[in-house]
Amino acid sequence: MTRYLVSACLAGFPCRYDGKAKPCAEIVELYKAGLAQIVCPESLSGLPVPREPTEKRGDKYYSRSGRDVTANILAGAEKALNKALNSGCRKAILKSRSPSCGICRIYDGTFTGNLTEGNGAFAAKLLEIGFEVYTEESPPEEIYRMLFRQK
Ligand code: SF4
Known part of the structure; x- marks a missing residue:
């Protein structure tokens, strides 16, 4: 039974x-055990993949070269939300700091590695x-028990 929606990059997808x-070892294991469903809003x-990195500045999203990619990021978040709603999951483990997947703290729009308070576009929709x-940096304790039971 799928229990967690997870950022695809954490499950090993390029x-x-x-x-x-x-890849995050616990998320990869969760996915291999059939306990996670992947999603990548971007x-x-x-x-495209690869693409320029994106960061949020104000209410908008920009690529490193300054292109406004707000419409893309919001459209991806909406499509990912539909996937989430159809997944049957109520919990997610998402990539920290991403402009789409991050929670609480994301890159600040300067492309310098600095962080600011805020949620990624997709993460915000899930919280709503x-x-x-959760993030891969502080996953729920429950996943360790779930993985142990699989062995
Ligand atoms: S952080 Fe989110 S949007 Fe970025 S590659 Fe991973 S799954 Fe995709």
Whole structure:
């Protein structure tokens, strides 16, 4: 039974801006055990893989070269939300700091590695509909018990 919606890059899928994955061992295991469903809002945004990195500045999203990609990011978040609603999941583990997936703290729009308070576009939508949202840096304790039971 699928229990968690997870950022696809954390499960080992090469969908990040640089064309690479960002695998997290526990999330990869969760996915392999059939306990997670993947989603990548930026892959649903119409932007290519690889692509320029994106950060949020004010209410808008910009690529590193200054292109306004707000429409893409919001469209990807909406499509990912539909996927979430159809998944049967109520909990998610998403990539920290991403302009789409991050919660609480995201990159600040200067492309310098600095962080600011805020949620990514997709993460914000999940929180609005009552999802429990975690990051790979502080995943729920429950997943360790779930993985242990699978062995
Ligand atoms: S949008 Fe989310 S799932 Fe997709 S590459 Fe970025 S952090 Fe990973």
